[in-house]
Amino acid sequence: MRPFGIRLGMFWALFVASVRMFVRNRAAVFFSLFLPLIIMLIFGVLNFEGTTTIQLGVADEAKNQASAQLIDGLAAFDYLEPTSGARDALLNQLKKGDLDFVIAIPAGFSPQLGEDGGLVAYAASGDPAQAQVAQGLLQQAVGQALFRAAGGGNPTGGAFAAPVRFESVESRQLGYIDFLVPGILGMTVMQLGLFGVAFGFVHLKRTGALRRLFATPTSPAYFLGAQVASRLIIAFVQVVILFGIGLWFGLQMFGDYATLAAIVLLGSIIFLAIGFSIAGWAKNEDQAAPVANLISLPMMFLSGVFFPRDAMPDFLANITQFMPLTYVNEALRAVVNDGSSLTSLGPQLLGMGVWAVITFVLAVRLFKWE
């Protein structure tokens, strides 16, 4: 069959050969599938959670002496970490899971002893058991602060619960696994492009297997097309496997899978282009290995695969924000953790688009068959 002049049988045979060669190559499978899998299992079993402070948002709509006293009173508790802001913005953060509670101090706040003065506390609904403990702690803190703000001096006795009205807010509670899995997906896509293409291809080039292939009437376009198609399929299979294991570990998916697939596709294209740049330029595996590692290692640790990039010093964060894997990871996290759609991922898509163009041009310019 030759629809549009494309020799389907030839393409299919090369595609099947390409998939077989990858699956039967233990090193390739190890580096692109098992390594990320092992890393995910290790980090999934180790638990990096267990923050003991309560993230509290304070919306001060009164801005009077009483509200200032209340806020000072709350700040005095070690287990509270207050941030102030507008009620809507804080509630958004609460929904995202960045805050545990939001307290709103209404305009004209002027508490009397034993009254709540119209305080409203919003609690995240994510983890009920944890929320209950936190709610108790918060109630005690607010109660004592209120007592002081109302002119009651330092309260005597321990427990002093304030009659705070709690409202539950539908929210997500993110764990480390929710952070980790999107990063691992990005890393897998990178490894597959860099190592899954570069090494196999350079080997074929060095041994002369490629020359033998072009002693037949096939064209390079079919071979390259089959290589790209097979790697894209393999990338998707790997993403499905890793994502499935992530779900089993308690990963939550807030976005839709089509959007996730689109990001994976775009990311794969970038890293395949880098892989083909290396494969096309290098004469042998000894040339390809250091370059591939030089590209992949910094990204593995500086693009926010395992740890948030917030932890980096500013100058490093400023540089690394432009790395291709950073854009891919940010976009994957936005989809998985925040349920973002493509339309809200403008900056990341722009970044990935620019990298796709750069790497594609690089691949075309560096590519040599022999």
Next chain:
Amino acid sequence: MTGPIVAAHDLRKRYGSLQAVDGVSFEIAEGEVFGILGPNGAGKTTTLEMIEGMRPIDSGTAMVDGIDVTHDPRGVKARIGIQLQASSFFDELNLVELLELFGHLYERTVDAMALLADVELTEKARSQVKTLSGGQKQRFSIAAALVNDPRVLFLDEPTTGLDPQARHHLWGLVRQIRERGHTVVLTTHYMEEAEELCDRVAIMDRGLIVALDTPQRLVDELIGRGFTKARVERLANLEDVFLDMTGHDLREEG
């Protein structure tokens, strides 16, 4: 009377300051076994690869089965079979998978087992190329060059590095291929191989053909010029002794 199946006219190829092929012309008739002889660096492989469409031609023309290789290299490749010097294949595929893949590259279905039977590799059908011995690799490489039932089979130093048993075995294979009507073009620097197999030979040196005729006429012509060997030809040589002692059976581990 049909025209030549291969016609090279004034082929030239330069690599930097080296004129690798410097005006080579010859014609090969259908069904012939044609040898290109010469020392290393004489331009044998370059000449072959220009005719095969594997290397761009600087100047001159090469026609295969009536097709100009410069204008339609893929058309030429579809009609010929190529065994490259030191051919290598995809490591992770077995022999049957490789032959079927090559069949698809010519857009034809192949009987992989029949091809393997022709080169006596049936029992290796599910093995990978890297597990084959040197002689087996060369035979597989010929099987791969036959998947498209080519009009012309090009063999570049097919017996280099083989032991005498494997070499004699391969000669038998080339004769069989010739009997089935394929034209064969081969390069070699073993003179007894050329004498055994070739109907005509071209001797190349420094990018030029210095002699072209049947092996017998080249020898007669040399003797006609008054040449005598320093030592009279014996009735047997050391290779005959070697084969007499070790037998003609193929020695192949694995």
